[in-house]
Amino acid sequence: MTDKPTVGFIGVGLMGHGMAANILKGGYPLYIKGNRNREPVEDLVSKGAIEVTSPKEMAALCDVIHLCLPNSDSVEAAMRGDDGIMAGGKAGLIVVDSSTANPTSTVALAAELQARGMHMVDAPLGRTPKEAEAGMLDAMVGADDAIFEKVLPIIDCWAGIINHVGPVGSAHKMKLIMNFISMGYAALYAEALSIGVKSGLTPQKINDVIGASRLSNGFFETFMSCAVGRDMEAHKFSITNASKDVHYAAAMASDARALNPVGAAAMQYYSYVESIGKGSDNLPQLADHVAQLNGFDMAEAVKNGAE
Numbered sequence: 001m002t003d004k005p006t007v008g009f010i011g012v013g014l015m016g017h018g019m020a021a022n023i024l025k026g027g028y029p030l031y032i033k034g035n036r037n038r039e040p041v042e043d044l045v046s047k048g049a050i051e052v053t054s055p056k057e058m059a060a061l062c063d064v065i066h067l068c069l070p071n072s073d074s075v076e077a078a079m080r081g082d083d084g085i086m087a088g089g090k091a092g093l094i095v096v097d098s099s100t101a102n103p104t105s106t107v108a109l110a111a112e113l114q115a116r117g118m119h120m121v122d123a124p125l126g127r128t129p130k131e132a133e134a135g136m137l138d139a140m141v142g143a144d145d146a147i148f149e150k151v152l153p154i155i156d157c158w159a160g161i162i163n164h165v166g167p168v169g170s171a172h173k174m175k176l177i178m179n180f181i182s183m184g185y186a187a188l189y190a191e192a193l194s195i196g197v198k199s200g201l202t203p204q205k206i207n208d209v210i211g212a213s214r215l216s217n218g219f220f221e222t223f224m225s226c227a228v229g230r231d232m233e234a235h236k237f238s239i240t241n242a243s244k245d246v247h248y249a250a251a252m253a254s255d256a257r258a259l260n261p262v263g264a265a266a267m268q269y270y271s272y273v274e275s276i277g278k279g280s281d282n283l284p285q286l287a288d289h290v291a292q293l294n295g296f297d298m299a300e301a302v303k304n305g306a307e
Helices: 016-025 038-046 055-061 072-079 103-115 129-134 145-158 170-198 203-211 218-227 239-255 261-275 283-293 298-305
Strands: 007-010 030-033 064-067 094-097 119-122 137-142 159-166
Touching (some): 007 016, 016 064, 016 145, 030 038, 030 055, 072 103, 094 145, 103 119, 103 239, 119 170, 170 218, 170 239, 203 218, 203 298, 239 261, 239 283
Parallel strands (some): 007 030, 007 064
Antiparallel strands (some): 119 137
């Protein structure tokens, strides 16, 4: 037996699997609910997790529930309804949403939970599945001080850097600012590659010169490892997720009455790729689609640049 709180985890995909595995390593009893991909579910069950069939069932069994889902619609579906967390949870339950979500939705859900004596924490993530498996993600946390102290030991299982940003909703706002920058980088890098290649430079030379300069960063390195190095596993984040994030950031800007012309321009690339049915492509493959719009094949340009 353990005196640690019982934890639930919904969404054990690319990021969630590593997070859940590290919660298990931390000695917490863990219930999980997976999706269509059975591999991570079965792996976690083999490590000691118990699978449940609904968020309602999980809520009745747990003290803290983590969500790591694709969007706010998915989060709301897990929270509300006859089989949702709110239907099964008891007073004192804490829901930690690690999705990249719409802050307006987060604040609304927090109010609904509070009315039932439950609590909401937003704790979106930074970094990649590799850091998720290593327990070294970045975490931004939105919660009042007392609830933050309760969930901190659990978050510490899967995060290397933890920033308490402010009250509920503030961490999702911070995450959208971060993703606005990173998705802006991706659109800028994709366009820069096309301009350079159309002007007679090779993709390799663009990568080498910028990569050795002060303009380089970790995001640039993984993006170019895929776009130029053609390693399709280097930066696993879908264009659909990128599109969702820039749309959420645009909504946040609109709510704040803040100008967002750069975001609006970047959004067009993501919306275009989704419109042609390629939203499941990884983010750096945006460079391939921008190249096609410019009349050339990026993979062919990379091949020619190596000759």
